[in-house]
Amino acid sequence: MPHHLMNLRHVPDDEAEEIRALFEAHEVRYYETPPSRWGISMGGFWVHDADEAARARSLLAEYQRQRLQSQREAYEGRRLRGEAGGVWQMFRHKPVRTLAACLAILVIVGLSLLPFIRI
Template structure:
């Protein structure tokens, strides 16, 4: 029976490509499901054989540790160089999106606090 190795929800394409290459290099049989049209399912990478799943999981764990260390080092270097994304750089790059997000958050907070103010009497 097939087992899910990687859910592709919010996974960058380069990471999914790396996982596919990892499975190909280890000669582990897998298949991939695509996201549904309505966004119910995000798709995934599935290992077809139960016996190979433990090896795939171990290889995946090693890959994720290496990727985590690499991405953290890249972020630290960008932060040190002053090129890391901050709220101010995001605001300068896309002010409409930032303002709309803040307004949405304030609106949601307002809706949540309405019962408190109405029941306070």
């Protein structure tokens, strides 16, 4: 029976490539199904054997721990350099786009709450 190791929906290409390389370096016999274009099927990495699944899951857990640490360090570096920011930085770099998005959010919230306000 197949064992699902990891969902590939919303996984960046570089992470998927690193996982493929990890599995091939450790000779994990896996196969891959791609996610659908419209988000109906999730895609993922799979193995057939339960023992292989346990070994692959332990490799994935270690890889995810290392990736989390490296991504946190990269984000902290961007934040300290002022490259990562919130709404204010988006507004400074792309004011028209940010203002249009905020206006669209207000319109959607207004339309959603309109029936409750009229009660």
